[in-house]
Amino acid sequence: MKERGFKEVPHTADWALQVWAPDLSGLFHSAAQGMVSLMGVELHPDSLSAHFFSLKNSDPESLLVAFLSELLFITQEQNQGFAHLALAIDGPVLHAALSTAPVMRIDKEIKAVTYHNLDIHWDGDRYTATITFDV
Amino acid sequence: MELKAVRKISDYEWEIPVDYRPDMRVPVRLFASRDMLESSLEDLSLDQAVNAATLPGLVGHVVVMPDMHQGYGFPIGGVAATRYPDGVISPGAIGYDINCGVRLLGSQIRLEEAEPFLEDLAIALDHYCPSGVGKQGHLSLTQAELDAVCREGSRWALKKGMASEQDLRRTEEEGRIEGADPAKISQRARQRGINQLGTLGSGNHFIEVDVVEQVFDPEAAAVMGLEEGMLTLLIHCGSRGLGHQVCSDYVQLLQPAVKRYQIKLPDRELVCAPMNSPEGEDYMAAMRAAANFAFCNRQVLAHYARQAFEEVLAGKVKNWHLHQVYDLAHNIGKVETHRVGGEDVRVCVHRKGATRAFGPGAPGIPVEYSKTGQPVFVPGSMGTASWVLVGTEGSMERSFGSSCHGAGRVMSRSRAKKEVRGERLRNELQAEGIHIRAGSMAGLAEEAPQAYKDVDDVVKAVQGAGIAKKVARLRPVVVIKG
Numbered sequence: 154m155k156e157r158g159f160k161e162v163p164h165t166a167d168w169a170l171q172v173w174a175p176d177l178s179g180l181f182h183s184a185a186q187g188m189v190s191l192m193g194v195e196l197h198p199d200s201l202s203a204h205f206f207s208l209k210n211s212d213p214e215s216l217l218v219a220f221l222s223e224l225l226f227i228t229q230e231q232n233q234g235f236a237h238l239a240l241a242i243d244g245p246v247l248h249a250a251l252s253t254a255p256v257m258r259i260d261k262e263i264k265a266v267t268y269h270n271l272d273i274h275w276d277g278d279r280y281t282a283t284i285t286f287d288v
Numbered sequence: 289m290e291l292k293a294v295r296k297i298s299d300y301e302w303e304i305p306v307d308y309r310p311d312m313r314v315p316v317r318l319f320a321s322r323d324m325l326e327s328s329l330e331d332l333s334l335d336q337a338v339n340a341a342t343l344p345g346l347v348g349h350v351v352v353m354p355d356m357h358q359g360y361g362f363p364i365g366g367v368a369a370t371r372y373p374d375g376v377i378s379p380g381a382i383g384y385d386i387n388c389g390v391r392l393l394g395s396q397i398r399l400e401e402a403e404p405f406l407e408d409l410a411i412a413l414d415h416y417c418p419s420g421v422g423k424q425g426h427l428s429l430t431q432a433e434l435d436a437v438c439r440e441g442s443r444w445a446l447k448k449g450m451a452s453e454q455d456l457r458r459t460e461e462e463g464r465i466e467g468a469d470p471a472k473i474s475q476r477a478r479q480r481g482i483n484q485l486g487t488l489g490s491g492n493h494f495i496e497v498d499v500v501e502q503v504f505d506p507e508a509a510a511v512m513g514l515e516e517g518m519l520t521l522l523i524h525c526g527s528r529g530l531g532h533q534v535c536s537d538y539v540q541l542l543q544p545a546v547k548r549y550q551i552k553l554p555d556r557e558l559v560c561a562p563m564n565s566p567e568g569e570d571y572m573a574a575m576r577a578a579a580n581f582a583f584c585n586r587q588v589l590a591h592y593a594r595q596a597f598e599e600v601l602a603g604k605v606k607n608w609h610l611h612q613v614y615d616l617a618h619n620i621g622k623v624e625t626h627r628v629g630g631e632d633v634r635v636c637v638h639r640k641g642a643t644r645a646f647g648p649g650a651p652g653i654p655v656e657y658s659k660t661g662q663p664v665f666v667p668g669s670m671g672t673a674s675w676v677l678v679g680t681e682g683s684m685e686r687s688f689g690s691s692c693h694g695a696g697r698v699m700s701r702s703r704a705k706k707e708v709r710g711e712r713l714r715n716e717l718q719a720e721g722i723h724i725r726a727g728s729m730a731g732l733a734e735e736a737p738q739a740y741k742d743v744d745d746v747v748k749a750v751q752g753a754g755i756a757k758k759v760a761r762l763r764p765v766v767v768i769k770g
Contacts, residue, residue: 163700165331165358193730214556215543222536229421230480230529260730262421262490262770264532265384268539268556269360285360287384287532288491288701 159187193260204251221266300753319753320354331358345375354749355696361557364641372634378560381638383619384535387582388526391615410723412596419488419770420727438470441580442587450591459615463583469573481530486588490770493525498762508660527582614663618693645679645691668743682754691756695740704739726769
């Protein structure tokens with residue numbers, strides 16, 4: 154199994170994140186971890202609860218935007234961050250199972266996940282994508 | 289992009305010709321000094337302007353302001369006009385914070401009178417005007433009230449005793465855009481907006497007390513009620529989570545429309561649909577509902593700020609009243625009439641990080657500003673000057689009645705956080721006599737003055753280009769950051 158990960162890349166006004174993983178669900182997982190890392194989310198150490206959702210979209214990029222937007226909503230509006238995340242992607246459908254905990258602190262709000270130059274591609278070794286967030 | 293691709297028209301006006309790239313439909317017109325133009329080549333702002341110039345139905349040229357910087361899809365500081373009703377409307381060319389904008393209130397409070405109470409004023413403003421990530425406000429609306437806010441904009445606040453007729457008259461579109469339909473916004477957008485009316489949010493949003501440091505146009509300043517040495521209040525915010533969600537929803541919903549209408553785009557974030565298509569009509573109705581929410585949001589914040597001023601300054605200064613100078617949007621799509629190729633043409637002007645700047649005699653501005661032109665506000669970076677300008681005949685002729693909206697970033701947020709310590713910056717600004725309240729030190733560092741262009745240079749460029757004219761320079765004394 155090749156490593157998955159994320160790193161922030163410079164962007165003048167907003168935030169951009171490069172993510173990579175050996176498979177699509179790993180890429181989505183990395184994107185989720187990178188996003189909450191950018192936001193500086195701190196969770197309450199106890200009080201874990203379960204949260205599930207499914208999404209369907211026509212292409213992987215739209216699915217990624219919808220998935221991260223859903224996490225943003227849960228985190229910023231329902232005040233629940235994910236401590237653990239399990240994902241299954243089957244064609245256009247994504248199933249997510251989250252262990253969530255109350256958010257104690259968020260350093261920075263993300264307004265939205267954008268499609269800007271978003272292209273999930275296989276570079277022969279791993280999936281990569283660069284995601285731009287409006288902040 | 290290289291500098292050689294850009295043709296000089298004057299010291300402050302440049303053009304990327306329509307044949308620069310085969311998919312461009314119109315040229316790109318840049319208003320900037322040579323230095324600003326050269327520095328803009330360091331990010332993707334001009335490439336994004338060229339991408340914007342491919343949208344179907346464009347007329348004239350895509351305009352880029354001197355505070356331009358790289359955004360997502362459409363450059364910040366960009367203006368594009370599409371023929372109404374068969375040209376496209378693009379949510380990405382308006383932005384997620386629909387009707388993000390600025391309101392300026394003036395006063396007869398002399399700085400010397402208020403100086404002993406500025407720290408108390410900072411505390412009171414921070415208390416009355418909730419700020420920060422996802423912050424909820426003092427108001428909790430019913431669903432029916434939310435509908436009314438989205439339909440009526442600032443007029444809702446008037447009915448609730450939180451506005452005056454003059455406030456509304458001195459607001460772009462009188463604080464209410466026709467054609468809003470709250471039924472076109474999602475349940476999730478409603479959920480996000482229902483507790484956020486009267487909140488500032490985070491990011492680069494702020495409330496600032498400034499002093500009028502210098503007046504450049506005494507006649508226009510007098511009409512606005514601005515005098516040297518007097519305090520003013522600037523409010524910068526938008527439609528909060530409701531607007532963000534409306535844009536997110538329609539950027540997704542319109543993706544299939546691009547294929548349906550056989551539109552080719554260089555960037556999916558420029559997603560769009562013809563204004564007279566069902567998808568385009570739905571987005572316009574939803575976008576206008578969010579814009580009305582934003583007008584009302586700034587109105588409620590102004591009401592709270594007035595309460596803070598009264599609480600702190602009543603009985604201590606002669607007149608603590610704050611009067612509205614103007615309120616305007618800088619992320620919006622508006623149907624307007626402009627002169628293009630010698631003819632009056634109905635267009636949808638997309639302004640993303642650009643301000644309406646109608647000149648003298650233009651329709652739709654308050655009668656008292658008909659001689660001077662519409663007020664335009666250009667907030668600087670935190671701790672630096674802000675400007676009051678007016679629109680000109682030149683802006684009507686050359687930039688679809690638009691001008692710049694701020695200083696414009698030059699440094700990435702990640703670099704700003706590495707180079708600037710929030711606590712140190714706050715101490716430095718406080719040592720300069722600026723009272724600061726900030727939700728987060730990391731957020732403060734990202735908004736550091738060194739991350740932005742010099743706002744004085746930006747204003748010099750728009751005045752030099754003839755698309756706005758200086759009225760007054762403001763200096764901050766209290767800053768509340770989300």
